[in-house]
Amino acid sequence: MNPRTQRVIGVVAFAALVVFVAVLPSFVSDFKAREYSYVAIYLIALLGLNVLTGYTGQISLGHGAFMAIGGYTSAILMAGNEQFGGPIPNGMKDLWTLPIAGLVAGLVGLAFGLPALRLSGLYLALATFAVAVAMPSTVKRFEEWTGGGQGIQLFGIPERTGGISNVHVLGRSFTPNEWMYYVAWSIALVAFAVAWLILRGRTGRAFRAVRDSETAAVSSGVSLARYKTLAFGISAAYAGVAGGLFAMANDFVNPDTFPVALSIFLLVGIVVGGLGGLSGLLFGAIFVYYLPLWSQGKDLGSILPGRILEETQKQGGAAIVYGVVLILLMFVLPNGVGGLFRRVGQLFGRRRYSPPS
Amino acid sequence: MIVAAFSDFMQQVVSGLASGGIYALLALALVIIHRSTGVINFAQGEMATLSTYIAWMLIAHHGWRYGPAFVATLALSFVGGVAIHRVVIKPVERGSVLRIVIVTIGLLVAINGFVVWEWGGEPQQLQSPFGTDTFSVGGVIVAAHDIGTIVVALGIVVLLWALFQFTKLGLALRAAAVNPEEARLVGVRVSWMLALGWGLAALLGAVAGMLTAPTVGLDPNMMAAVLIYSFAAAVLGGIDSPLGAVVGGLLIGVLLNMLSYLSQYGIFDWFTEELRLPMALLIILGVLLVRPQGIFGKPEVKRV
Numbered sequence: 001m002n003p004r005t006q007r008v009i010g011v012v013a014f015a016a017l018v019v020f021v022a023v024l025p026s027f028v029s030d031f032k033a034r035e036y037s038y039v040a041i042y043l044i045a046l047l048g049l050n051v052l053t054g055y056t057g058q059i060s061l062g063h064g065a066f067m068a069i070g071g072y073t074s075a076i077l078m079a080g081n082e083q084f085g086g087p088i089p090n091g092m093k094d095l096w097t098l099p100i101a102g103l104v105a106g107l108v109g110l111a112f113g114l115p116a117l118r119l120s121g122l123y124l125a126l127a128t129f130a131v132a133v134a135m136p137s138t139v140k141r142f143e144e145w146t147g148g149g150q151g152i153q154l155f156g157i158p159e160r161t162g163g164i165s166n167v168h169v170l171g172r173s174f175t176p177n178e179w180m181y182y183v184a185w186s187i188a189l190v191a192f193a194v195a196w197l198i199l200r201g202r203t204g205r206a207f208r209a210v211r212d213s214e215t216a217a218v219s220s221g222v223s224l225a226r227y228k229t230l231a232f233g234i235s236a237a238y239a240g241v242a243g244g245l246f247a248m249a250n251d252f253v254n255p256d257t258f259p260v261a262l263s264i265f266l267l268v269g270i271v272v273g274g275l276g277g278l279s280g281l282l283f284g285a286i287f288v289y290y291l292p293l294w295s296q297g298k299d300l301g302s303i304l305p306g307r308i309l310e311e312t313q314k315q316g317g318a319a320i321v322y323g324v325v326l327i328l329l330m331f332v333l334p335n336g337v338g339g340l341f342r343r344v345g346q347l348f349g350r351r352r353y354s355p356p357s
Numbered sequence: 358m359i360v361a362a363f364s365d366f367m368q369q370v371v372s373g374l375a376s377g378g379i380y381a382l383l384a385l386a387l388v389i390i391h392r393s394t395g396v397i398n399f400a401q402g403e404m405a406t407l408s409t410y411i412a413w414m415l416i417a418h419h420g421w422r423y424g425p426a427f428v429a430t431l432a433l434s435f436v437g438g439v440a441i442h443r444v445v446i447k448p449v450e451r452g453s454v455l456r457i458v459i460v461t462i463g464l465l466v467a468i469n470g471f472v473v474w475e476w477g478g479e480p481q482q483l484q485s486p487f488g489t490d491t492f493s494v495g496g497v498i499v500a501a502h503d504i505g506t507i508v509v510a511l512g513i514v515v516l517l518w519a520l521f522q523f524t525k526l527g528l529a530l531r532a533a534a535v536n537p538e539e540a541r542l543v544g545v546r547v548s549w550m551l552a553l554g555w556g557l558a559a560l561l562g563a564v565a566g567m568l569t570a571p572t573v574g575l576d577p578n579m580m581a582a583v584l585i586y587s588f589a590a591a592v593l594g595g596i597d598s599p600l601g602a603v604v605g606g607l608l609i610g611v612l613l614n615m616l617s618y619l620s621q622y623g624i625f626d627w628f629t630e631e632l633r634l635p636m637a638l639l640i641i642l643g644v645l646l647v648r649p650q651g652i653f654g655k656p657e658v659k660r661v
Binding site: 053059061115118119121122123125126127129130131133134137138140141260261264267268271314315316317318319320321322323324325326327330331 | 395396399445448449455456457460463468471473474477478577582585588589592629631637642646
């Protein structure tokens with residue numbers, strides 16, 4: 001396959017995805033639409049994490065914390081000072097808070113990217129893990145901004161479009177769940193296209209060079225400091241937007257909305273999706289949303305024999321399944337589902353592909 | 358007033374040393390694993406929690422006395438650690454960093470789930486082997502458990518040091534960690550030495566867990582915060598330095614208590630209990646930025 005046919009296939013696949021996303025709500029229940037909007041939210045976060053971990057090779061176990069920053073930014077802006085005398089006088093319309101959420105998280109990401117420059121591999125994983133663990137108690141400490149352990153209630157406030165009542169746009173009526181679905185997926189698809197534009201050119205090449213060999217990248221004139229912090233900033237901005245959407249879809253934020261487990265799930269999603277490719281990320285997002293449910297024996301899990309199902313529905317059973325599946329995945333699919341696709345692709349056409357180290 | 362403030366200060370130092378001793382044990386476990394296999398074990402805290410639950414089960418459900426339960430728990434933990442290395446870690450040891458991280462994270466999630474599944478999420482009580490007495494030394498009130506914790510932690514550190522320094526097994530363990538290829542040439546069974554390292558780490562974690570449970574209560578997430586403090590301790594001391602892990606642990610324990618103490622007297626009054634974890638994060642970041650090799654570590658030299 002030459003690069004041109006490859007690009008054509010990519011564009012066609014993307015167009016097919018857009019059409020699929022657009023018509024899907026007509027075929028599923030209203031409740032499912034809300035579930036699928038979470039898949040879009042995870043997809044956005046994974047797109048960001050992929051820039052950092054997949055392309056630049058920096059491991060982040062703290063992306064849930066960047067989502068928390070975005071989520072809280074959105075929630076604080078939406079709620080205004082009506083609930084607990086927050087710092088912002090009036091509430092903002094929900095959609096307008098999203099760019100700000102992305103910007104704030106992105107700036108924090110850039111700032112964190114600077115110290116992260118000196119860390120690599122396991123140490124970065126460790127430092128970002130500490131960020132994820134420290135986030136809930138930090139949120140509780142700044143109660144006057146975040147509502148402390150109580151959190152911020154967004155359900156039914158006037159700033160939420162489609163919080164309770166239907167939304168009428170272009171002569172069509174959307175239920176709140178459908179509206180959330182379309183908002184989340186529109187942003188996810190735009191985010192996907194933007195990620196593709198960023199990664200296909202000079203910047204993406206620089207990111208990959210940094211990942212494959214820092215020394216070689218530097219000697220080819222790629223500024224490590226610039227591209228590594230840039231990757232952190234972009235990645236955190238994506239997570240921030242995802243966090244803002246999460247706050248909307250959840251109608252509520254508190255310190256437990258963005259637990260350590262979320263950060264873990266995101267890193268897992270990126271590995272399952274296959275590092276350094278965009279196409280596998282959709283699978284990663286589905287995995288992130290559904291594996292916790294499957295391992296509780298919902299939907300797909302119901303094909304299991306009854307006795308095992310009973311055990312997994314006991315408290316903690318789901319986590320056992322999740323952990324074991326993770327370990328087994330690392331044994332059998334070291335490059336994730338995306339890697340599997342690439343392997344299959346290689347069988348059909350000769351393509352040069354450098355596996356992420 | 359000043360006398361009261363001083364005795365309060367000394368109390369904080371003693372209890373800081375006690376929690377620091379626990380951080381030191383877990384940090385030592387992290388260092389042993391990192392030195393031998395180059396892995397940072399995110400599941401170290403959960404492994405310790407599981408061990409502690411086993412001790413609690415033997416005492417509360419099977420009526421064992423503390424002593425035998427303690428020994429049995431250490432033995433089981435050691436075997437468990439060896440098994441984890443052989444079954445789960447060894448296949449991915451030579452793979453990418455990310456795979457290893459995900460595997461230890463998978464272990465963390467699975468072990469945490471197992472504890473909740475087997476024993477439920479509600480907190481349990483594990484007695485302290487040193488009782489609940491407190492006594493007064495020159496006006497300073499100290500808890501027997503704190504003193505016991507410090508003694509046990511330091512005792513274990515000395516034992517471990519003797520093992521590494523004066524026995525043939527210790528020499529083999531060190532050789533396997535420092536130079537696996539040449540160790541193999543002179544007949545050290547490197548892979549088993551690494552597994553023994555994991556066993557020792559699990560054993561250290563078990564002691565740390567059993568010393569933690571009496572003060573904070575035994576629950577499935579008991580060690581999550583302790584693990585972060587231990588990370589901070591290991592990084593502060595130098596992640597490859599056993600001595601550094603011990604010093605780092607004690608320093609972190611005392612430092613955090615000092616901040617709480619000072620905030621009562623209006624100095625650092627912004628410091629509240631919620632900031633203990635973020636503080637550990639700041640220490641990790643600060644050390645990695647200013648002196649990445651830690652207090653006792655040697656700077657890493659990388660060959661291109």
